[in-house]
Amino acid sequence: MFAVYAARIDRDQPLAGLESGERPAPEPRPGWSTVTVKAASLNHHDLWSLRGVGLAEDKLPMILGCDAAGVDEDGNEVVLHSVIGQSGHGVGPREPRSILTERYQGTFAERVAVPTWNVLPKPKELSFEEAACLPTAWLTAYRMLFTNAGVRPGDSVLVQGAGGGVATAAIVLGKAAGLRVFATSRDEAKRKRALELGAVEAVETGARLPQRVDAVIETVGAATWSHSVKSLRPGGTLVISGATSGDRPSHAELTRIFFLELKVVGSTMGTKDELEDLLSFCAATGVRPVIDEVLPMDRAREGFERMDSGGQFGKIVLTNP
Numbered sequence: 001m002f003a004v005y006a007a008r009i010d011r012d013q014p015l016a017g018l019e020s021g022e023r024p025a026p027e028p029r030p031g032w033s034t035v036t037v038k039a040a041s042l043n044h045h046d047l048w049s050l051r052g053v054g055l056a057e058d059k060l061p062m063i064l065g066c067d068a069a070g071v072d073e074d075g076n077e078v079v080l081h082s083v084i085g086q087s088g089h090g091v092g093p094r095e096p097r098s099i100l101t102e103r104y105q106g107t108f109a110e111r112v113a114v115p116t117w118n119v120l121p122k123p124k125e126l127s128f129e130e131a132a133c134l135p136t137a138w139l140t141a142y143r144m145l146f147t148n149a150g151v152r153p154g155d156s157v158l159v160q161g162a163g164g165g166v167a168t169a170a171i172v173l174g175k176a177a178g179l180r181v182f183a184t185s186r187d188e189a190k191r192k193r194a195l196e197l198g199a200v201e202a203v204e205t206g207a208r209l210p211q212r213v214d215a216v217i218e219t220v221g222a223a224t225w226s227h228s229v230k231s232l233r234p235g236g237t238l239v240i241s242g243a244t245s246g247d248r249p250s251h252a253e254l255t256r257i258f259f260l261e262l263k264v265v266g267s268t269m270g271t272k273d274e275l276e277d278l279l280s281f282c283a284a285t286g287v288r289p290v291i292d293e294v295l296p297m298d299r300a301r302e303g304f305e306r307m308d309s310g311g312q313f314g315k316i317v318l319t320n321p
Helices: 044-050 134-149 164-177 186-196 225-230 255-257 272-285 297-309
Strands: 002-006 018-022 032-041 067-070 077-080 111-115 119-121 156-159 180-183 200-202 212-216 234-241 263-266 291-296 315-319
Touching: 002 067, 002 186, 002 297, 044 297, 119 272, 134 164, 134 212, 134 234, 134 255, 134 297, 156 164, 156 315, 164 180, 164 186, 180 186, 186 200, 212 225, 225 234, 263 291, 291 297, 297 315
Parallel strands: 156 180, 156 212, 180 200, 212 234, 234 263, 291 315
Antiparallel strands: 002 018, 032 067, 032 111, 032 315, 067 077, 077 119
16 A cells, blocks of 8 residues: 655654655454545654654654544544553553554555554544544644643633644634633744634744733743743643754743742643544534645655645645545
8 A cells, every 4th residue: 555654764854764655554453443544634743753753763664644534444434543552452451652653553544553442433524634633733732721731711821833733723722712812933924824813912932922821832842931931920831742942941940930830731642532522622613623735645745844844834634535
């Protein structure tokens, strides 16, 4: 079957290890289901995999892709939850939690196999392309906002780095949930887009906000860390799920953190139950993922190049006929 995969690890030039072509189709396995992939979306996790983060050399070649929507063996339209191992379903009960392509072949292919427990019904209200955007970036944003930040309607939230998949999701979900959302970006066009999606104000990265916020959604890391901490009200919560600009900020702001009794919470992906809630939320409210571009699977490299350059706003989706 046709697939897009990591053939080599290159920490400096990740796209040098990206290849596409024929790979073995998944074989039947007890407790697992094979899904015909209709749509799959890119995540920064795919670029990190090409750099060897979370992906060992002995796992190569590895078909990339964590997110997908498609059709199972019984003809049902489904969405995949890409966290494998946390439940013991379909894998050894002691297997640690991992994201799909850290151990198992991924979704950038004609077919993918996952534990049957990881297969959820796709709401009829969502297209395959829309549903394929939800299991990683949108689920991460959902958990950051509603589980780990614990915000409620009327609260205020700062979203750093408008344009990325998680940040875009946080703006849309926050607006739909009645939050007062602020956003930052270095790019004027992305700030304008954030306003169109529901942010009450979008400012230059590092600019002072008109008020301190209840929570910050942080995926950028070192470049925005100090600003994130300084933007919180006393007792506020900073939730971090990524560090695309690096994980060593020049100013940790420890004094401010303890003096203002701020909370710093790490967040990774989300549970199957949270994905079910997210799917229901989108189906019921009309909230839809922001899609930057849809490409056929055989043009995956173009999508990777766009994501690597930081030029996208929202999700890049790959489709099979």
